[in-house]
Amino acid sequence: MTSGKHEPGTGEESGWAAVVSDGSALRGSGVAVDLIVQEFARHLGGLAQVPVRPVTLDATDAAQLVAGVRALPPDAGAVLLTHADPGRTRAAQKELRAGGARPVVTDxxxxxxxxxxxxxxxxxxxxxxxxxxxxxxxxxxxxxxxxxxxxxxxxxxxxxxxxxxxxxxxxxxxxxxxxxxxxxxxxxxxxxxxxxxxxxxxxxxxxxxxxxxxxxxxxxxxxxxxxxxxxxxxxxxxxxxxxxxxxxxGAGWPVSxxxxxxxxxxxxxxxxxxxxxxxxxx
The missing domain is CATH 3.40.50.720 (NAD(P)-binding Rossmann-like Domain)
Incomplete structure (x- = not known):
């Protein structure tokens, strides 16, 4: 597991959000998963103005993705699963919800x-x-x-x-x-x-x-x-x-x-x- 930090100013929120990926949706594309996830976390942190940290996992199935999310520190209050195989992501989200884990949303x-x-x-x-x-x-x-x-x-x-x-x-x-x-x-x-x-x-x-x-x-x-x-x-x-x-x-494209x-x-x-x-x- 590797992680980074993006720490914009916070208000009434507590903890931080994790942007988690195993890169399975990007395999074969030739892109650097760590860089993609870091940039996405930075972008989300800038929008939300809360601490958002990228986390990349070495997972080969939904069970390992679930284990990686459960291993996050207790102050990781919410999780976004992204750039992962859609079926694997849905299975992991379902398992995490059933286990009463922190809120998990997917891309x-x-x-x-x-x-x-x-x-x-x-x-x-x-x-x-x-x-x-x-x-x-x-x-x-x-x-x-x-x-x-x-x-x-x-x-x-x-x-x-x-x-x-x-x-x-x-x-x-x-x-x-x-x-x-x-x-x-x-x-x-x-x-x-x-x-x-x-x-x-x-x-x-x-x-x-x-x-x-x-x-x-x-x-x-x-x-x-x-x-x-x-x-x-x-x-x-x-x-x-x-x-x-x-x-x-009523937002239209482009969105500043x-x-x-x-x-x-x-x-x-x-x-x-x-x-x-x-x-x-x-």
Missing amino acids: QDATAIALTAALLGAVTGHGRRSGGLQCGRVVLAGARELPILAPLLVAAGFADLTLWNPADAGRLPLRNVVSGAHAVLDLVGGLPGWAAAEHDLGMIVITRGDAYTAPCAAAGLLRAALRTSAGAWFDVETYHTAALALAAA HGKARALTHRVTDSVTQLFRTRQNTS
Whole structure:
């Protein structure tokens, strides 16, 4: 295990957040895992204004990743798992949650939050909303890529949700599936050129490139967890709260550093309130 430190100023928070990776998602890319994780931790620390330390682990499976997280010092109050094999990350997160460990969020969770916020913002911009107002059918193309995204979309009010994966293409071509949909979240680049025409006709198209607020979501969650010990766990309700906070800000691309920090603090404040409500009602 190797770790470094980034120590910006703190306020009411206690402890520090760990950005943990075994680099399994980067293997074969030729990049230096330590440098990538250090830079990501530095970026998140700058957004959240709390101590964030990079931790790289020599793990070959989920069990070793779990062991590495459990071996962190007691004052490591929250963990982000990043740049690791997605399946391994999800398995490790599930095991750590079951064991009652410190709050653990993944880069996949942060991406799902940002995509949900992007869809909420786009729906509002098109005169439709989830929840109290009517929203049409939403297609999630590549649902298996981000398993947390479907339940998060349902929590956000998108009840008419169609899931599609590339394996379905033989019997259900994506073009047929998206016909008549109000929005498509395309995680696999499955929409060909005709999608542009559909977009011009009013269909909302969200892709992975629209997840540019994911670092704000991750940093905000980590800071909120350092603020509140009781009630601080990450789940769909937490992610929904974060997505609503981002969507309400109406951030468009590009996002300046000052705007990104403001978005991070918005997420922190909203999620902190949720955690404290849980604490008061438990």
